[in-house]
Amino acid sequence: MNDLTVVSKSRADIPADPFLARHLIGGDWRESHDGQTFERLSPSHGTVVTRASMGGTNDVDAAIDAARKAFDAGSWSRISGQKRATFLLKIADLIDRDRQRIALMETLESGKPISQAEAEIEGASDLWRYAASLARTVHGDSHNSLGSEFLGLVLKEPVGVVSIITPWNFPFLIVSQKLPFALAAGCTAVIKPSELTPATTTILGELCIEAGIPSGVVNIVLGYGDPVGTRMTTDSRVNMVTFTGSTAVGKSIVSAASGTLKKVSLELGGKNPQVIFPDADVESAVDAVVFGVYFNAGECCNSGSRIIVHEDIAEAFIAQTVALSRQVPFGDPLDPSTQVGAIITPEHQNKIDTYVRDAANAGADIRLGGGGLTVPGLDGQFYQPTVIANVESSQPIAREEVFGPVLSVLTFRTIDEAIALVNDAEYGLSAGVWSENVHTCLEFARRAEAGTVWTNTWMDGFAELPFGGVKESGQGRELGKYGLEEFLEAKTVTMRIGKSRKPWVEPRAS
Incomplete structure (x- = not known):
């Protein structure tokens, strides 16, 4: 820490x-x-x-x-x-x-x-x-x-x-x-x-x-x-x-x-996936993933709380995500330099931590974080930036809304497998795809079961565009x-x- x-x-x-x-x-x-x-x-x-x-x-x-x-x-x-x-x-x-x-x-x-x-x-x-x-x-x-x-x-x-x-x-x-x-x-x-x-x-x-x-x-x-x-x-x-x-x-x-x-x-709610293909602009994708999961301390219906990365680039992508996560300023929300503040209640902080502990006990690999964060001079509740790899799609942390700064990482081999993982959820609020191939992006956008699909970006919103979800x-x-x-x-x-x-x-x- x-x-x-x-x-x-x-x-x-x-x-x-x-x-x-x-x-x-x-x-x-x-x-x-x-x-x-x-x-x-x-x-x-x-x-x-x-x-x-x-x-x-x-x-x-x-x-x-x-x-x-x-x-x-x-x-x-x-x-x-x-x-x-x-x-x-x-x-x-x-x-x-x-x-x-x-x-x-x-x-x-x-x-x-x-x-x-x-x-x-x-x-x-x-x-x-x-x-x-x-x-x-x-x-x-x-x-x-x-x-x-x-x-x-x-x-x-x-x-x-x-x-x-x-x-x-x-x-x-x-x-x-x-x-x-x-x-x-x-x-x-x-x-x-x-x-x-x-x-x-x-x-x-x-x-x-x-x-x-x-x-x-x-x-x-x-x-x-x-x-x-x-x-x-x-x-x-x-x-x-x-x-x-x-x-x-x-x-x-x-x-x-x-x-x-x-x-x-x-x-x-949402359990929103971002799918990263091997031809993605990795630097931009890593930055968007870090933003998507830590924005508002992950207490966001549009949180990019699960990423689905092609297995050829998965380890390198996780390493870059962990490295950038360490640089995100967590702490006093009244400081203009802070990008991630406090968790809303002690009860919610405990709920977040329970998901993380259960995932670790089920065999997932905590690559970063996984516990409360002490901020000098403050008497509040904060949670560390957390990245969890080797997650199975059947585990609660991959399927349920954690609503905290916790990222779950899954992998895929083909576009069909990626889309199956995206749609294997009760939720359907938003989804994202990262690829330099426009045909890949369009196919993903058509097949993903979500109210909003972002391609090569995450969580950009405009007053002119409708927002809402499908399924639950x-x-x-x-x-x-x-x-x-x-x-x-x-x-x-x-x-x-x-x-x-x-x-x-x-x-x-x-």
Whole structure:
């Protein structure tokens, strides 16, 4: 461990007082109905950084009621796309203005590096601007080919009240992949951020109010999945649920929502492979693999947590990956030089380590890391960069989402074998291929069972391109025009022209 790159405690100051987070309901900031609160400890510094209201069913009911009334009143759903776009652009500007404040709270609550948090907030404001552009493009279709007696219209209308449930790993970015698109469509929303990262969503609520969003259009309830998320999922006044998180919770949401048959959109887990062929640009591939597995400490649904390397280059590739991994700065997330910060909770750190220990006991070869990491001056939880070779595809570490800075290495001989390994998974979020042969890349892209395929790159994203998974990685899409479509319903209007309709029953003469 001594030859790892470790960043000790920085000189950056932590705010003296915790951030105070409350519910936003009907345009007002409220304490919980029963007065309960909870605290969030920084996973990197061990101090209380947020004190938040703990929501219950009464708070959720009030928030849903506010969203329902706002939607039905039409103060948002029936105004022009141009007006909705203007509000969204104001929010984007306010996000840019407060980027450092938002990033600091995200770092303190999540443990991610401050430089990464700032980049995420910048990306989030771009999503708000893109959603604003879509607000002005919502349109249906007309059918003038139904004969001289008919004209058909297809209207696109907002789905209604949307429950938005977001995770702790990218709290501000992911709410910005959902909320502005829902608002662009004309929906109203109730949002529940993770109880581990409530502050930045609360700040977003402040910015929505400052921008002039009408009361009740955006509501926030803080607290735990049970009872807050459960109520948001089952209430009949809610028309749609959009959730990002674990596959297990996603399945429970589908089950809970079935009672009212509301629409559900899910972005869930992944066990994302990168396949490296012998003709790959090895230097670029190694760098992308290291980025893909350590980005956000591996606590990322798109983490490139398993690589499938051609056996002819496997040992050399692993050696280069280990060497570069030693140079990645792990440590205090408040230091701008840090690239990998803290693990979200002690319980999650233990889960990561259990996967690694079990793999080693099953015969896998730990080439680097494999345990907790001590950072001088900090009282938090950190995990070493870990590379595990000689992994069998049947082992849990090759099939299940570890959600930590742990890389599993498998090997292949032919493209058919590589694609079989890629698709031999319950997940299907993303996949990558490294080859200088365009035919290899295209064949891989067509055959890989994944919502996103990267060729000779990893985890590049654009607001214009849809994001989501297949199989147990979810249903529905975010971003792009497809992300807007999730929040719209199609309505058919059939119009008869003139008095041409023949009577079904001929009246009898009296």
